[in-house]
Amino acid sequence: MPSAKASRPRPDPAVVASAPPPPPLVCTIQTVESRWSDQPIPGIRQLEQQQFQIDRGGGKPSIDPATVIESRLTPLVERFSSSGVEQIERSGMTYHWSYEAPLGPLQFSNGGGSTSPGRDSRVAVSGDLIIDVQNGFKLSQQSRLTQSGGTQTLSSLLETAHGSCREQR
Template sequence: MPLLPAAAATPPPMVCTIETVESRWSPRAIAGVRMLRGQSFTVTRSPDIKLTPRYVIDSRITSLAEETEPPVGSIENQRLRYSWSYIAALGPVAPPATSGEPSRNASISVEGQLRIRADRSFDLVNVSAMTAEGSTTALTTLRDSASGTCREQP
């Protein structure tokens, strides 16, 4: 009777928690967007890489997401990479009161990348740019840089 190769063990899911966050707005901040510190996400590594929530950071905007391409994950040399991008329609947005311009529909485009190292520490970058309809210049951009650690679930 031929011997069958042993199936590779499926690694257990990991729960990752954001511990440090640096957020930079340009040119101005929008109040009440979200709090990242303390948020967690789950990584399933087999057979495909899947994250919950799908875009790592959970916010009101993610419920409006229209993917520009599906999230992509890969593992190389015990390092996991995961990236995502989407656009979300926001509806009418009022410009600064000093501009005298009327409200216009706006959307937000989001691009992010997560890297988990072999020691289960991670860093992520998430860039969100809000743009008014008919414009090529962002009204405001938010760049979040975060780090934290992951632990395997038993």
């Protein structure tokens, strides 16, 4: 006797494979808060309205630029690493990146008004991006200034930003 339960037709794998990939997401930074060594400061660079793009086609999603925030440091990037864009089922996407960049010789005031000779400095940057299912995002990026070869943080910049993404048509 045939079952009274109706079976749902399974999608044809050839049709599923030929479905066009979702369009890229274009994400725009809308608000930014910056803190230099734990002190709030007005934006030291213009991040509002800066954009990045997430390509969701093909296999794993990718992000451009890989550093998310473009800056004067971007051409100097060394030792870049990232988690890749990770799609989390029903909760959005995440992305983590880090890199270093040489800054060359910088002079620092020793607090008494005098300056020490310039020493080579580096900046280490790390960031996190979380995009929710409604395509809103939160971004945080920390930049730590150190002398080359040293591990002591001389100064740090923490930037947090919020924005939204829209599908590119």
